[in-house]
Amino acid sequence: xxxxxxxxxxxxxxxxxxxxxxxxxxxxxxxxxxxxxxxxxxxxxxxxxxxxxxxxxxxxxxxxxxxxxxxxxxxxxxxxxxxxxxxxxxxxxxxxxxxxx
Numbered sequence: 163x164x165x166x167x168x169x170x171x172x173x174x175x176x177x178x179x180x181x182x183x184x185x186x187x188x189x190x191x192x193x194x195x196x197x198x199x200x201x202x203x204x205x206x207x208x209x210x211x212x213x214x215x216x217x218x219x220x221x222x223x224x225x226x227x228x229x230x231x232x233x234x235x236x237x238x239x240x241x242x243x244x245x246x247x248x249x250x251x252x253x254x255x256x257x258x259x260x261x262x263x
Contacts (some may be wrong), residue, residue: 171212174200174221189227192220
C-alpha cells in the first residue's frame with residue numbers, strides 16, 4: 163500500500179506507466195520529457211522532489227519488470243546469441259517463411 167498522502171503521486175505514476183514506451187527488450191524507463199509533458203497536459207505542478215520520487219518508483223518498477231522476465235532457477239533457456247553464423251541460405255529461408263502473401 164502506498165503511504166498515506168501519496169495518492170496523487172501514485173496516480174501520476176500509474177498514468178505515466180500505462181503510457182510508457184516499449185523497445186525490443188521490453189518496457190523503457192520513464193523519461194524526463196514524458197513526465198514534463200504529462201504534468202503540463204494534466205496541469206499538475208510537479209516539484210523536483212516529486213520528479214525524483216516518480217523516477218525512483220519507476221526504477222523499482224523496471225527492476226521488478228525485468229526480474230520477472232528471468233527464467234526460474236533450473237529452467238532450460240536458449241542462449242541470447244547463437245553460435246551459428248548467419249548464411250544467405252538461412253536468411254532466405256527465414257524471409258520466405260515469414261513473407262506475407
